[in-house]
Amino acid sequence: MSEKEFQKVTETAASAPQKPNPYGPNPADYLSNVNNFQLIDSTLREGEQFANAFFDTEKKIEIAKALDDFGVDYIELTSPVASEQSRSDCEAICKLGLKAKILTHIRCHMDDARVAVETGVDGVDVVIGTSKFLRQYSHGKDMNYIAKSAVEVIEFVKSKGIEIRFSSEDSFRSDLVDLLNIYKTVDKIGVNRVGIADTVGCANPRQVYELVRTLKGIVSCDIECHFHNDTGCAIANAYTALEAGARLIDTCVLGIGERNGIVPLGGLMARMIVAAPEYVKSKYKLHKIRDIENLVAEAVEVNIPFNNPITGFCAFTHKAGIHAKAILANPSTYEILDPHDFGMKRYIHFANRLTGWNAIKSRVDQLNLSLTDDQCKEVTTKIKRLGDIRPLNIDDVDSIIKDFHAEVSTPKLIATKREKEGTADVLDLQDEPNAKKSKQ
Numbered sequence: 001m002s003e004k005e006f007q008k009v010t011e012t013a014a015s016a017p018q019k020p021n022p023y024g025p026n027p028a029d030y031l032s033n034v035n036n037f038q039l040i041d042s043t044l045r046e047g048e049q050f051a052n053a054f055f056d057t058e059k060k061i062e063i064a065k066a067l068d069d070f071g072v073d074y075i076e077l078t079s080p081v082a083s084e085q086s087r088s089d090c091e092a093i094c095k096l097g098l099k100a101k102i103l104t105h106i107r108c109h110m111d112d113a114r115v116a117v118e119t120g121v122d123g124v125d126v127v128i129g130t131s132k133f134l135r136q137y138s139h140g141k142d143m144n145y146i147a148k149s150a151v152e153v154i155e156f157v158k159s160k161g162i163e164i165r166f167s168s169e170d171s172f173r174s175d176l177v178d179l180l181n182i183y184k185t186v187d188k189i190g191v192n193r194v195g196i197a198d199t200v201g202c203a204n205p206r207q208v209y210e211l212v213r214t215l216k217g218i219v220s221c222d223i224e225c226h227f228h229n230d231t232g233c234a235i236a237n238a239y240t241a242l243e244a245g246a247r248l249i250d251t252c253v254l255g256i257g258e259r260n261g262i263v264p265l266g267g268l269m270a271r272m273i274v275a276a277p278e279y280v281k282s283k284y285k286l287h288k289i290r291d292i293e294n295l296v297a298e299a300v301e302v303n304i305p306f307n308n309p310i311t312g313f314c315a316f317t318h319k320a321g322i323h324a325k326a327i328l329a330n331p332s333t334y335e336i337l338d339p340h341d342f343g344m345k346r347y348i349h350f351a352n353r354l355t356g357w358n359a360i361k362s363r364v365d366q367l368n369l370s371l372t373d374d375q376c377k378e379v380t381t382k383i384k385r386l387g388d389i390r391p392l393n394i395d396d397v398d399s400i401i402k403d404f405h406a407e408v409s410t411p412k413l414i415a416t417k418r419e420k421e422g423t424a425d426v427l428d429l430q431d432e433p434n435a436k437k438s439k440q
Protein backbone atom coordinates (compact mmCIF):
# COMPACT_ATOMS: atom_id res chain seq x y z
CA MET A 1 0.00 0.00 0.00
CA SER A 2 1.39 3.39 -0.95
CA GLU A 3 1.71 6.10 1.68
CA LYS A 4 -1.14 8.02 0.01
CA GLU A 5 -3.43 4.99 0.07
CA PHE A 6 -2.53 4.34 3.68
CA GLN A 7 -3.36 7.94 4.59
CA LYS A 8 -6.72 7.63 2.81
CA VAL A 9 -7.56 4.43 4.68
CA THR A 10 -6.68 5.95 8.05
CA GLU A 11 -8.64 9.13 7.28
CA THR A 12 -11.68 7.11 6.28
CA ALA A 13 -11.42 5.06 9.46
CA ALA A 14 -11.11 8.19 11.55
CA SER A 15 -14.19 9.80 9.99
CA ALA A 16 -16.35 6.64 10.29
CA PRO A 17 -19.06 6.88 13.00
CA GLN A 18 -17.57 5.65 16.27
CA LYS A 19 -19.30 3.09 18.47
CA PRO A 20 -19.93 4.74 21.84
CA ASN A 21 -18.01 2.02 23.68
CA PRO A 22 -15.60 -0.18 21.74
CA TYR A 23 -15.86 -2.88 24.43
CA GLY A 24 -19.66 -2.81 24.63
CA PRO A 25 -22.36 -4.56 22.66
CA ASN A 26 -23.15 -3.71 19.08
CA PRO A 27 -25.56 -0.74 19.47
CA ALA A 28 -27.60 -2.04 16.54
CA ASP A 29 -28.30 -5.31 18.33
CA TYR A 30 -31.58 -4.57 20.05
CA LEU A 31 -31.82 -8.06 21.57
CA SER A 32 -28.65 -7.63 23.63
CA ASN A 33 -29.10 -7.23 27.37
CA VAL A 34 -25.52 -6.26 28.11
CA ASN A 35 -26.81 -2.87 29.26
CA ASN A 36 -29.85 -4.25 31.01
CA PHE A 37 -28.97 -7.42 32.90
CA GLN A 38 -29.88 -8.75 36.32
CA LEU A 39 -27.99 -10.87 38.80
CA ILE A 40 -29.28 -13.92 40.61
CA ASP A 41 -26.70 -14.63 43.25
CA SER A 42 -26.66 -18.27 44.26
CA THR A 43 -23.90 -18.26 46.88
CA LEU A 44 -26.49 -19.50 49.37
CA ARG A 45 -27.66 -22.31 47.05
CA GLU A 46 -25.08 -23.34 44.44
CA GLY A 47 -22.38 -21.95 46.75
CA GLU A 48 -23.57 -24.23 49.53
CA GLN A 49 -22.80 -27.11 47.16
CA PHE A 50 -19.11 -26.09 47.22
CA ALA A 51 -17.00 -28.78 48.88
CA ASN A 52 -15.89 -26.60 51.81
CA ALA A 53 -19.15 -24.78 52.42
CA PHE A 54 -21.05 -24.84 55.66
CA PHE A 55 -23.08 -21.74 56.42
CA ASP A 56 -24.85 -21.51 59.75
CA THR A 57 -27.93 -19.30 60.03
CA GLU A 58 -25.98 -16.29 61.20
CA LYS A 59 -23.49 -16.57 58.32
CA LYS A 60 -26.28 -17.01 55.77
CA ILE A 61 -27.95 -13.86 57.04
CA GLU A 62 -24.67 -11.95 56.96
CA ILE A 63 -24.01 -13.06 53.38
CA ALA A 64 -27.59 -12.33 52.28
CA LYS A 65 -27.38 -8.80 53.73
CA ALA A 66 -24.02 -8.18 52.08
CA LEU A 67 -25.32 -9.33 48.69
CA ASP A 68 -28.40 -7.19 49.11
CA ASP A 69 -26.31 -4.17 50.00
CA PHE A 70 -24.12 -4.80 46.96
CA GLY A 71 -27.27 -4.66 44.84
CA VAL A 72 -27.93 -8.13 43.45
CA ASP A 73 -31.45 -8.45 42.10
CA TYR A 74 -32.17 -11.92 43.44
CA ILE A 75 -30.74 -14.17 46.14
CA GLU A 76 -31.24 -17.89 45.56
CA LEU A 77 -31.41 -20.18 48.59
CA THR A 78 -31.02 -23.92 49.05
CA SER A 79 -34.14 -26.03 48.73
CA PRO A 80 -36.21 -26.05 51.92
CA VAL A 81 -36.58 -29.82 51.54
CA ALA A 82 -32.82 -30.33 51.81
CA SER A 83 -33.03 -30.27 55.63
CA GLU A 84 -35.07 -28.84 58.46
CA GLN A 85 -32.43 -26.14 59.06
CA SER A 86 -32.41 -25.24 55.35
CA ARG A 87 -36.16 -24.66 55.54
CA SER A 88 -36.03 -22.49 58.65
CA ASP A 89 -33.02 -20.51 57.33
CA CYS A 90 -35.00 -19.84 54.16
CA GLU A 91 -37.89 -18.52 56.25
CA ALA A 92 -35.53 -16.39 58.34
CA ILE A 93 -33.96 -14.77 55.25
CA CYS A 94 -37.40 -14.09 53.75
CA LYS A 95 -38.28 -12.18 56.92
CA LEU A 96 -35.26 -9.85 56.68
CA GLY A 97 -37.13 -7.52 54.32
CA LEU A 98 -34.25 -7.22 51.87
CA LYS A 99 -34.55 -5.27 48.64
CA ALA A 100 -33.36 -8.29 46.66
CA LYS A 101 -36.03 -10.85 45.83
CA ILE A 102 -35.58 -14.17 47.59
CA LEU A 103 -35.81 -17.38 45.62
CA THR A 104 -35.54 -21.00 46.54
CA HIS A 105 -34.43 -23.78 44.23
CA ILE A 106 -36.36 -27.03 44.00
CA ARG A 107 -36.79 -30.22 41.99
CA CYS A 108 -39.66 -30.38 39.56
CA HIS A 109 -41.94 -32.15 42.01
CA MET A 110 -45.11 -31.14 43.85
CA ASP A 111 -43.71 -32.35 47.19
CA ASP A 112 -40.89 -29.80 46.95
CA ALA A 113 -43.16 -27.08 45.55
CA ARG A 114 -45.66 -27.38 48.42
CA VAL A 115 -42.90 -26.80 50.98
CA ALA A 116 -41.24 -24.01 48.97
CA VAL A 117 -44.33 -21.82 48.65
CA GLU A 118 -44.85 -21.86 52.42
CA THR A 119 -41.42 -20.37 53.22
CA GLY A 120 -42.27 -16.79 52.27
CA VAL A 121 -40.04 -16.63 49.19
CA ASP A 122 -40.69 -14.19 46.36
CA GLY A 123 -40.16 -16.88 43.78
CA VAL A 124 -39.33 -20.50 43.10
CA ASP A 125 -36.66 -21.79 40.73
CA VAL A 126 -37.66 -25.20 39.42
CA VAL A 127 -35.17 -27.43 37.67
CA ILE A 128 -35.16 -30.84 36.02
CA GLY A 129 -32.57 -32.61 33.92
CA THR A 130 -33.42 -32.91 30.23
CA SER A 131 -30.26 -34.52 28.85
CA LYS A 132 -30.26 -38.22 28.16
CA PHE A 133 -27.67 -38.71 30.91
CA LEU A 134 -29.86 -37.17 33.56
CA ARG A 135 -33.09 -38.65 32.23
CA GLN A 136 -31.55 -42.09 32.39
CA TYR A 137 -29.35 -41.91 35.50
CA SER A 138 -30.72 -39.10 37.67
CA HIS A 139 -34.52 -39.08 37.73
CA GLY A 140 -35.42 -41.64 35.06
CA LYS A 141 -38.29 -39.62 33.57
CA ASP A 142 -39.06 -39.07 29.87
CA MET A 143 -39.86 -35.72 28.24
CA ASN A 144 -43.62 -36.27 28.44
CA TYR A 145 -43.44 -36.84 32.16
CA ILE A 146 -41.14 -33.82 32.55
CA ALA A 147 -43.58 -31.58 30.66
CA LYS A 148 -46.55 -32.84 32.66
CA SER A 149 -44.91 -32.37 36.05
CA ALA A 150 -43.49 -28.98 35.01
CA VAL A 151 -46.96 -27.72 34.10
CA GLU A 152 -48.38 -28.98 37.40
CA VAL A 153 -45.64 -27.39 39.51
CA ILE A 154 -45.66 -24.10 37.58
CA GLU A 155 -49.42 -23.69 37.81
CA PHE A 156 -49.33 -24.46 41.51
CA VAL A 157 -46.58 -21.93 42.26
CA LYS A 158 -48.25 -19.31 40.09
CA SER A 159 -51.51 -19.84 41.96
CA LYS A 160 -49.68 -18.64 45.09
CA GLY A 161 -48.88 -15.32 43.41
CA ILE A 162 -45.11 -15.72 43.44
CA GLU A 163 -42.52 -15.83 40.67
CA ILE A 164 -41.71 -19.07 38.93
CA ARG A 165 -38.76 -20.03 36.80
CA PHE A 166 -38.41 -23.30 34.92
CA SER A 167 -34.94 -24.54 34.02
CA SER A 168 -33.63 -27.51 32.10
CA GLU A 169 -30.59 -28.98 33.82
CA ASP A 170 -27.73 -29.99 31.50
CA SER A 171 -29.24 -27.95 28.66
CA PHE A 172 -26.21 -28.12 26.39
CA ARG A 173 -26.29 -31.94 26.29
CA SER A 174 -30.05 -32.01 25.76
CA ASP A 175 -31.80 -32.53 22.46
CA LEU A 176 -32.58 -29.11 20.94
CA VAL A 177 -36.09 -30.08 19.87
CA ASP A 178 -36.86 -31.42 23.35
CA LEU A 179 -35.54 -28.22 24.87
CA LEU A 180 -37.45 -25.85 22.64
CA ASN A 181 -40.65 -27.84 23.12
CA ILE A 182 -40.47 -27.76 26.89
CA TYR A 183 -39.53 -24.08 27.01
CA LYS A 184 -42.39 -23.25 24.64
CA THR A 185 -44.82 -25.18 26.84
CA VAL A 186 -43.80 -23.46 30.06
CA ASP A 187 -43.64 -20.04 28.43
CA LYS A 188 -47.20 -20.47 27.20
CA ILE A 189 -48.49 -21.09 30.72
CA GLY A 190 -46.75 -17.97 32.00
CA VAL A 191 -43.43 -18.65 33.72
CA ASN A 192 -41.51 -15.50 34.66
CA ARG A 193 -38.26 -16.92 33.36
CA VAL A 194 -36.83 -19.94 31.66
CA GLY A 195 -33.35 -21.08 32.59
CA ILE A 196 -30.55 -22.56 30.54
CA ALA A 197 -28.00 -24.45 32.62
CA ASP A 198 -24.54 -25.54 31.54
CA THR A 199 -24.44 -28.03 34.38
CA VAL A 200 -21.16 -29.70 33.44
CA GLY A 201 -19.39 -26.62 32.05
CA CYS A 202 -19.13 -28.05 28.54
CA ALA A 203 -20.47 -25.11 26.54
CA ASN A 204 -18.42 -22.59 24.62
CA PRO A 205 -19.46 -19.00 23.84
CA ARG A 206 -20.51 -19.76 20.27
CA GLN A 207 -22.80 -22.56 21.42
CA VAL A 208 -24.21 -20.29 24.11
CA TYR A 209 -24.92 -17.55 21.60
CA GLU A 210 -26.70 -19.92 19.27
CA LEU A 211 -28.85 -21.54 21.94
CA VAL A 212 -29.86 -18.27 23.62
CA ARG A 213 -30.62 -16.57 20.29
CA THR A 214 -32.69 -19.54 19.17
CA LEU A 215 -34.59 -19.61 22.44
CA LYS A 216 -35.14 -15.87 22.26
CA GLY A 217 -37.17 -16.48 19.12
CA ILE A 218 -39.30 -19.11 20.87
CA VAL A 219 -40.23 -17.64 24.26
CA SER A 220 -41.54 -14.27 25.34
CA CYS A 221 -40.39 -14.49 28.98
CA ASP A 222 -36.93 -13.58 30.30
CA ILE A 223 -34.03 -16.01 29.89
CA GLU A 224 -31.74 -16.84 32.81
CA CYS A 225 -28.40 -18.59 32.38
CA HIS A 226 -26.31 -20.72 34.73
CA PHE A 227 -22.75 -21.55 33.70
CA HIS A 228 -20.33 -23.92 35.37
CA ASN A 229 -16.64 -23.24 35.01
CA ASP A 230 -15.14 -26.71 34.45
CA THR A 231 -13.54 -25.66 31.18
CA GLY A 232 -12.90 -22.04 32.14
CA CYS A 233 -15.63 -20.48 29.99
CA ALA A 234 -18.12 -19.39 32.66
CA ILE A 235 -17.66 -15.60 32.49
CA ALA A 236 -17.25 -15.57 28.71
CA ASN A 237 -20.38 -17.67 28.36
CA ALA A 238 -22.30 -15.37 30.68
CA TYR A 239 -21.29 -12.31 28.68
CA THR A 240 -22.18 -14.01 25.42
CA ALA A 241 -25.55 -15.08 26.80
CA LEU A 242 -26.35 -11.43 27.60
CA GLU A 243 -25.24 -10.38 24.13
CA ALA A 244 -27.57 -12.99 22.68
CA GLY A 245 -30.50 -11.70 24.72
CA ALA A 246 -30.48 -13.53 28.07
CA ARG A 247 -31.47 -11.15 30.87
CA LEU A 248 -30.30 -12.83 34.07
CA ILE A 249 -27.04 -14.48 35.09
CA ASP A 250 -26.49 -16.77 38.07
CA THR A 251 -23.39 -15.92 40.07
CA CYS A 252 -21.69 -16.98 43.27
CA VAL A 253 -19.22 -15.00 45.31
CA LEU A 254 -15.75 -16.21 44.25
CA GLY A 255 -17.53 -18.56 41.87
CA ILE A 256 -17.97 -21.26 44.51
CA GLY A 257 -20.27 -24.18 43.72
CA GLU A 258 -20.27 -27.84 42.75
CA ARG A 259 -16.78 -28.94 41.59
CA ASN A 260 -14.90 -25.76 40.58
CA GLY A 261 -18.06 -23.67 40.65
CA ILE A 262 -19.88 -21.18 38.45
CA VAL A 263 -19.65 -17.57 37.25
CA PRO A 264 -17.92 -15.51 39.98
CA LEU A 265 -19.75 -12.36 40.98
CA GLY A 266 -16.58 -10.22 41.05
CA GLY A 267 -15.25 -11.61 37.77
CA LEU A 268 -18.53 -10.96 36.03
CA MET A 269 -18.53 -7.39 37.36
CA ALA A 270 -15.04 -6.92 35.90
CA ARG A 271 -16.31 -8.03 32.51
CA MET A 272 -19.54 -6.02 32.68
CA ILE A 273 -18.04 -2.71 33.82
CA VAL A 274 -15.96 -2.70 30.67
CA ALA A 275 -18.97 -3.36 28.46
CA ALA A 276 -21.64 -1.35 30.31
CA PRO A 277 -19.87 1.08 32.65
CA GLU A 278 -22.75 3.45 33.42
CA TYR A 279 -25.23 0.66 34.04
CA VAL A 280 -22.90 -1.32 36.26
CA LYS A 281 -21.69 1.64 38.29
CA SER A 282 -25.19 2.98 38.85
CA LYS A 283 -26.62 -0.38 39.92
CA TYR A 284 -23.99 -2.18 41.97
CA LYS A 285 -21.81 -1.05 44.89
CA LEU A 286 -18.58 -2.21 43.35
CA HIS A 287 -16.41 -1.11 46.26
CA LYS A 288 -18.16 -3.77 48.37
CA ILE A 289 -16.81 -6.67 46.28
CA ARG A 290 -13.68 -7.04 48.34
CA ASP A 291 -15.59 -7.23 51.63
CA ILE A 292 -18.11 -9.75 50.28
CA GLU A 293 -15.33 -11.92 48.88
CA ASN A 294 -13.44 -11.80 52.16
CA LEU A 295 -16.62 -12.69 54.04
CA VAL A 296 -17.30 -15.73 51.89
CA ALA A 297 -13.64 -16.76 51.60
CA GLU A 298 -13.40 -16.81 55.37
CA ALA A 299 -16.69 -18.68 55.75
CA VAL A 300 -15.63 -21.47 53.37
CA GLU A 301 -11.99 -21.36 54.45
CA VAL A 302 -10.28 -20.51 51.19
CA ASN A 303 -7.93 -17.72 50.18
CA ILE A 304 -8.70 -15.19 47.50
CA PRO A 305 -6.83 -16.51 44.42
CA PHE A 306 -3.79 -14.40 43.49
CA ASN A 307 -5.16 -13.93 39.98
CA ASN A 308 -8.73 -13.15 40.95
CA PRO A 309 -10.19 -10.34 38.84
CA ILE A 310 -10.28 -7.09 40.86
CA THR A 311 -9.27 -8.46 44.27
CA GLY A 312 -6.36 -10.79 43.49
CA PHE A 313 -3.38 -9.36 45.38
CA CYS A 314 -1.64 -8.38 42.14
CA ALA A 315 -4.71 -7.46 40.07
CA PHE A 316 -3.58 -3.83 39.85
CA THR A 317 0.18 -4.28 40.24
CA HIS A 318 2.43 -3.25 37.36
CA LYS A 319 5.98 -4.49 37.27
CA ALA A 320 7.96 -4.32 34.03
CA GLY A 321 9.68 -0.99 33.34
CA ILE A 322 7.91 -0.50 30.01
CA HIS A 323 4.53 -0.94 31.70
CA ALA A 324 5.45 1.26 34.66
CA LYS A 325 6.52 4.16 32.45
CA ALA A 326 3.32 4.11 30.44
CA ILE A 327 1.10 3.65 33.52
CA LEU A 328 2.73 6.70 35.08
CA ALA A 329 1.94 8.69 31.96
CA ASN A 330 -1.62 7.37 31.60
CA PRO A 331 -3.06 4.40 33.54
CA SER A 332 -5.31 3.42 30.63
CA THR A 333 -2.25 2.24 28.73
CA TYR A 334 -2.17 -1.02 30.67
CA GLU A 335 -5.43 -1.01 32.62
CA ILE A 336 -8.88 -1.80 31.27
CA LEU A 337 -10.27 -1.59 34.81
CA ASP A 338 -9.83 1.47 37.02
CA PRO A 339 -8.96 0.20 40.51
CA HIS A 340 -10.67 3.22 42.06
CA ASP A 341 -14.05 1.99 40.74
CA PHE A 342 -13.68 -0.92 43.16
CA GLY A 343 -12.16 1.01 46.05
CA MET A 344 -8.74 -0.43 45.17
CA LYS A 345 -5.37 1.12 44.37
CA ARG A 346 -2.78 0.51 41.72
CA TYR A 347 0.80 -0.34 42.60
CA ILE A 348 4.07 -0.06 40.75
CA HIS A 349 6.39 -2.90 41.71
CA PHE A 350 9.74 -1.24 41.19
CA ALA A 351 11.96 -3.38 43.43
CA ASN A 352 13.11 -5.85 40.81
CA ARG A 353 15.49 -6.11 37.87
CA LEU A 354 12.75 -5.53 35.29
CA THR A 355 12.26 -1.99 36.55
CA GLY A 356 13.13 1.10 34.53
CA TRP A 357 14.38 4.58 35.27
CA ASN A 358 10.94 6.16 34.98
CA ALA A 359 9.60 4.02 37.83
CA ILE A 360 12.71 4.69 39.89
CA LYS A 361 12.42 8.41 39.23
CA SER A 362 8.91 8.29 40.66
CA ARG A 363 10.23 6.56 43.74
CA VAL A 364 12.91 9.21 44.05
CA ASP A 365 10.15 11.81 43.93
CA GLN A 366 8.15 9.94 46.55
CA LEU A 367 11.16 9.94 48.81
CA ASN A 368 11.27 13.70 48.39
CA LEU A 369 14.73 13.49 46.86
CA SER A 370 15.97 15.29 43.83
CA LEU A 371 17.99 13.59 41.09
CA THR A 372 18.42 14.47 37.44
CA ASP A 373 17.16 12.07 34.79
CA ASP A 374 20.72 10.93 34.14
CA GLN A 375 21.25 10.31 37.83
CA CYS A 376 17.99 8.32 37.96
CA LYS A 377 19.28 6.19 35.10
CA GLU A 378 22.54 5.66 36.92
CA VAL A 379 20.86 4.59 40.15
CA THR A 380 18.50 2.33 38.17
CA THR A 381 21.55 0.50 36.83
CA LYS A 382 22.72 -0.08 40.39
CA ILE A 383 19.30 -1.39 41.42
CA LYS A 384 19.17 -3.76 38.45
CA ARG A 385 22.65 -5.00 39.27
CA LEU A 386 21.54 -6.05 42.74
CA GLY A 387 18.27 -7.36 41.30
CA ASP A 388 20.29 -9.74 39.15
CA ILE A 389 21.75 -11.31 42.27
CA ARG A 390 18.72 -11.65 44.52
CA PRO A 391 15.07 -10.68 44.98
CA LEU A 392 14.76 -7.09 46.14
CA ASN A 393 12.42 -5.37 48.53
CA ILE A 394 11.50 -1.72 48.86
CA ASP A 395 14.05 -1.14 51.61
CA ASP A 396 16.84 -2.40 49.33
CA VAL A 397 15.83 0.03 46.62
CA ASP A 398 15.32 2.90 49.00
CA SER A 399 18.77 2.44 50.53
CA ILE A 400 20.42 2.30 47.12
CA ILE A 401 18.60 5.48 46.14
CA LYS A 402 19.39 7.24 49.41
CA ASP A 403 23.06 6.25 49.36
CA PHE A 404 23.36 7.35 45.76
CA HIS A 405 21.62 10.59 46.54
CA ALA A 406 23.92 11.26 49.47
CA GLU A 407 26.93 10.66 47.21
CA VAL A 408 25.81 13.07 44.51
CA SER A 409 24.13 15.76 46.55
CA THR A 410 25.47 18.92 47.96
CA PRO A 411 24.24 19.48 51.52
CA LYS A 412 21.72 22.11 50.45
CA LEU A 413 18.02 21.60 51.17
CA ILE A 414 16.26 19.82 48.35
CA ALA A 415 12.84 21.01 47.33
CA THR A 416 10.13 18.39 47.40
CA LYS A 417 9.29 17.70 43.79
CA ARG A 418 6.42 15.43 44.63
CA GLU A 419 4.33 18.26 46.03
CA LYS A 420 5.18 20.46 43.08
CA GLU A 421 4.20 17.87 40.48
CA GLY A 422 1.25 16.37 42.34
CA THR A 423 1.76 12.85 41.02
CA ALA A 424 0.60 11.11 44.18
CA ASP A 425 -2.69 9.75 42.88
CA VAL A 426 -1.27 8.20 39.73
CA LEU A 427 1.30 6.18 41.51
CA ASP A 428 1.28 4.34 44.75
CA LEU A 429 4.68 2.82 45.08
CA GLN A 430 3.93 0.82 48.17
CA ASP A 431 4.63 -2.85 48.24
CA GLU A 432 1.36 -3.45 50.09
CA PRO A 433 -0.85 -5.72 48.02
CA ASN A 434 -4.58 -5.00 47.62
CA ALA A 435 -5.48 -8.23 49.34
CA LYS A 436 -3.68 -10.72 51.47
CA LYS A 437 -1.19 -12.82 49.58
CA SER A 438 -2.69 -16.25 48.63
CA LYS A 439 -1.53 -19.10 50.77
CA GLN A 440 -2.72 -21.63 48.19
Ligand SMILES: CC(=O)SCCNC(=O)CCNC(=O)[C@H](O)C(C)(C)COP(=O)(O)OP(=O)(O)OC[C@H]1O[C@@H](n2cnc3c(N)ncnc32)[C@H](O)[C@@H]1OP(=O)(O)O
Nearest residue numbers: 079081082083107108109127128129138139140169199258
Ligand atom coordinates in the same frame (compact mmCIF):
# COMPACT_ATOMS: atom_id res chain seq x y z
C1 LIG B 1 -27.43 -29.35 39.19
C2 LIG B 1 -27.92 -28.96 40.58
O1 LIG B 1 -27.13 -28.44 41.30
S1 LIG B 1 -29.50 -29.22 41.01
C3 LIG B 1 -29.63 -28.78 42.70
C4 LIG B 1 -28.97 -29.73 43.59
N1 LIG B 1 -29.43 -29.45 44.90
C5 LIG B 1 -29.65 -30.40 45.78
O2 LIG B 1 -29.43 -31.58 45.55
C6 LIG B 1 -30.20 -29.92 47.10
C7 LIG B 1 -29.74 -30.79 48.24
N2 LIG B 1 -30.27 -32.11 48.04
C8 LIG B 1 -30.83 -32.84 49.04
O3 LIG B 1 -30.89 -32.43 50.17
C9 LIG B 1 -31.38 -34.16 48.66
O4 LIG B 1 -30.74 -34.64 47.49
C10 LIG B 1 -32.92 -34.11 48.42
C11 LIG B 1 -33.60 -33.76 49.74
C12 LIG B 1 -33.28 -33.05 47.37
C13 LIG B 1 -33.42 -35.44 47.94
O5 LIG B 1 -32.92 -36.39 48.80
P1 LIG B 1 -33.33 -37.95 48.69
O6 LIG B 1 -34.80 -38.07 48.64
O7 LIG B 1 -32.61 -38.65 49.77
O8 LIG B 1 -32.84 -38.41 47.22
P2 LIG B 1 -31.39 -38.45 46.58
O9 LIG B 1 -30.71 -37.17 46.84
O10 LIG B 1 -30.68 -39.68 46.95
O11 LIG B 1 -31.76 -38.56 45.03
C14 LIG B 1 -32.38 -37.52 44.33
C15 LIG B 1 -33.84 -37.85 44.08
O12 LIG B 1 -34.45 -36.75 43.41
C16 LIG B 1 -34.90 -37.15 42.08
N3 LIG B 1 -34.63 -36.04 41.24
C17 LIG B 1 -33.39 -35.58 40.89
N4 LIG B 1 -33.55 -34.46 40.19
C18 LIG B 1 -34.85 -34.21 40.12
C19 LIG B 1 -35.57 -33.17 39.53
N5 LIG B 1 -34.95 -32.16 38.95
N6 LIG B 1 -36.91 -33.18 39.63
C20 LIG B 1 -37.54 -34.19 40.28
N7 LIG B 1 -36.88 -35.21 40.86
C21 LIG B 1 -35.56 -35.20 40.78
C22 LIG B 1 -34.11 -38.40 41.78
O13 LIG B 1 -34.81 -39.22 40.90
C23 LIG B 1 -34.00 -39.05 43.15
O14 LIG B 1 -35.23 -39.65 43.43
P3 LIG B 1 -35.37 -41.13 44.09
O15 LIG B 1 -35.66 -40.88 45.52
O16 LIG B 1 -36.52 -41.69 43.39
O17 LIG B 1 -34.09 -41.85 43.85
Ligand SMILES: O=C(O)CCC(=O)C(=O)O
Nearest residue numbers: 127167169195197199226
Ligand atom coordinates in the same frame (compact mmCIF):
# COMPACT_ATOMS: atom_id res chain seq x y z
O1 LIG C 1 -31.53 -24.37 38.21
C1 LIG C 1 -30.69 -24.14 37.35
O2 LIG C 1 -30.92 -23.49 36.34
C2 LIG C 1 -29.29 -24.62 37.52
C3 LIG C 1 -29.15 -25.81 38.37
C4 LIG C 1 -27.72 -26.12 38.54
O3 LIG C 1 -27.11 -25.78 39.54
C5 LIG C 1 -27.00 -26.70 37.41
O4 LIG C 1 -27.63 -27.20 36.49
O5 LIG C 1 -25.76 -26.69 37.46
Ligand SMILES: [Zn+2]
Nearest residue numbers: 046199226257
Ligand atom coordinates in the same frame (compact mmCIF):
# COMPACT_ATOMS: atom_id res chain seq x y z
ZN1 LIG D 1 -25.02 -25.43 39.08
